[in-house]
Amino acid sequence: MTRRRFILLAQAALGALATAAIATPIVGFLLAPLYEPRGRLVTRRLGPVSQLATDVPKRFVVDFPETGWTGRQDAYTVWVVKHADGLVQTFSNICTHMQCPVRYEQSIQQFECPCHGGFYNLHGVRVGGPPPKDLPEYLHTIVDGVVYISNQLNEVI
């Protein structure tokens, strides 16, 4: 190897080394949301099942902590439906299509997304429009007839 060829290779190697030294921590930092779980799991009390009318969704507004460092809580809507057979479902109002806020239309007894016209029935099953999945539910428990939910959905949307 000539001296010239050596210093050509060496400076390319030094450049690569310096680039890697800069890029590694930056890439690791940017990818953090994938391996460092963001947000923490909390449980919120909604209310007694006995106060729910059958097949009439009732809207609760609960505070869930923001991800990150602010310590703030954001309000989220939960649609709670008690079916005739006693089944209770706690729907998020996040549409599975583009995550717009879903509202309940009493006249058609369906949840409607105003963005692109997605429809879900009282069981959260998509019945019209573009949503690819059913309306997600927050995981809930019923203790002594009172509904509690956690900020965790039953499906990845």
Added chain:
Amino acid sequence: MPSGRRSRGGLLRREMAATRQETTRRLVALGDWLDERTGYRWLLRESLYHAVPTKGGWWYTLGSATLALIGLQITTGIFLIFIYVPSTTEAWSSLEYLKTSDPFGAVVRGMHLWGAYLLLFMIGLHLVRTFMSASYKRPRELNWLTGCILLLLVLGLSITGAFLPDDQAAYWTGVVVTNIPAYIPVIGPYIRDLWRGGPSFGPETLTRTYGIHIWLLASVLIAFIGAHLLLLLKHGEFGSWVNYRGSWRTRPPLPTEELAAQVRQTEPPYPTAPTDEEWSTPLETTDFYPEQTFKDALVSAFLILVVLGLAVVVGAPLEDRADPATITYVPTPEWFFLPLDQLLVLLPQWFISVVIWLPLIGTVFLFAVPWIDRGPERDPFERPAVVIPAVIIILSLLTLTMIGAGRLFTL
């Protein structure tokens, strides 16, 4: 007496002339000093003293207007940083404060918003103009390519900027737009989480998007503007096909001698084999400075005044603070997203990933235009293979925009 006054006046005039001469001499000496050390006169000569095609000069102002509006965005953007706080606790409040307690600041924000809207419009027109006149042909393929990248960067800046106010419009735009990449197969959800900095729109979404907006995209934009302008200087303005002698196929016989006299040696050959050099030289040329720069200045100044007018009269709206719990707010996309939004309404649910593929395929075709349409032909009526698809695409975008606007805003 009168003659004495006259001679005194004459003396004064002579003294003033001498002073002026001395001032000029010193300025020239200063210029010489600076030129010896920087070579700035070479730069001025290279950038200002070249020939441009005479006809269609008003059309070339679209490019300089785009540049002027980008300059306006960078300037107003820098000063908006003086008050904006990229945090979910304070972003909205800082802009609310700007709106209620800082009249000039509100105008600066208004100019940043309307400047962005006008910029998108002008860069679109600039794209259509360069396409219609086939300015992308050899040797200007890379002018086109860098221009396409600049278009994508401007779109990226527009959409990341829309997240930042953290009002209802910004929040729901942020939620929906960060959700679009989730439809990319396999890696999509991860891209969404990386952009958001977590599973949902939160503080990290705002800081990440802010960083992307003010530094990442902006610095890349400036670099590509440099490349775009250097390539423009290298190849010269192509102008429009009307500057050249009819169509290549249907050309009349060339009065070669007469035309050769018009050929300016400063012009690069206007290209595309197989054709002769006289053929590809503009019929008439004029000086870039001050002929073309005057038109550029007129259009750019007019647009900036329009932006100022819109900022003062209409201003930048700030809706209620972001509320994820809302069940009454109807998210509406920014107007430049309307075609995609309307497509989302029309597409059946098993076809959603089209929102990814259609823009992606469109972008690939846009980038590939110089290599698809390689013939020597410049006249848009002689290039149906690319012009007809382009017209169909433009009309589809306009139609989707109009249907979407009718659906959302009940026009």
